Amino acid sequence: MSSDSQYEDSVSSMVLENIKHRLLSAFRGAPAPCDHPGSCTLSRNPRADEELRRAKIDGAITWLRTELLEMRSQDRELAKTLLELNSEIQKLRREHELSKNSGGRSSPDTRDLELQTSGQQDKEVAREMLHPKSRKKTDLM
Template sequence: MNSDTQYEDSVSVMVLENIKNKLLHAFRTSGEPRTSAETATYLVNVDKSLQVNEELRRAKIDGAITWLRSELLEMRSQDRQLAQTLLGLNKEIQRLRRENGSLLLEPDSSEHLET
C-alpha cells in the first residue's frame, strides 16, 4: 500500500465515523441519557412549544368570546325590534277593542227606524 492510498483510507474512515456519530445522534432513542446541554435545549424547546400552544389557545378563546358578543348584540337588536312590534300590535288590539266596544254600546240606527 502506498502513502496516498493509506491517506485516503484514513480520511474515509474519519468521514464514515463522523457520519456514524451524526446518525447515532439523530436517531438516539429517548431511553438514552442526554447531556445537560441537550436537556437544556430540549427543555427550552418544550417551553417555547407550550407557550405557543397557550397563545393559540387564548387566541381561539378570544375569538370565540368575540363571536359570542357579536351574536348577543344581534340578539339584543332583534329582541328590541320584536318588542316594538309586539307593543305596536298591542296598541292596535286595544284600539280595535275600544272601537268594537263603542259600536256595541251605541244604539243601532236601524232599530230606531223600525219603531
C-alpha cells in the same frame, strides 16, 4: 379599550398563565413522548429539551389566547344580534297590542310616542346586558 375588556383580558391572561405554569410543571422531568424511536430527536442537552418544550407550550398558549379572544368577539356579536332581535320583537308586540287594544282609534302620533318611550327602555336593558360590569356594586348585592 373599555375597562370591562381590560378586566376580561387580565383575567384571561391570569388563567392562561396558570395553565402555562401547570403545563410546564407537568412536563418537567417527563421525557418527550415519541411514537417512533427513530423520528424523535432528543439532544443530549436536557436544557435544550426543556427550552423546546417551553416553546411548544408557549405556542399552544398563544393559540389558546387567540381562540379565546375570537370566541369572546363572536359572543359579543351574537349577544348584540340577539338583543336587537329581542328589541324588534318587543316593538312588534307593542305595535300589535296597541292596534288590537285601540282598534285603530289612537292617533299615529300617540303610537309613535309610546313606541319611542318603550324603545328607550329596551336600549337601556340592552346596554345593561352587553355591559353588566358597569352596574354599581350596590346593584349586585
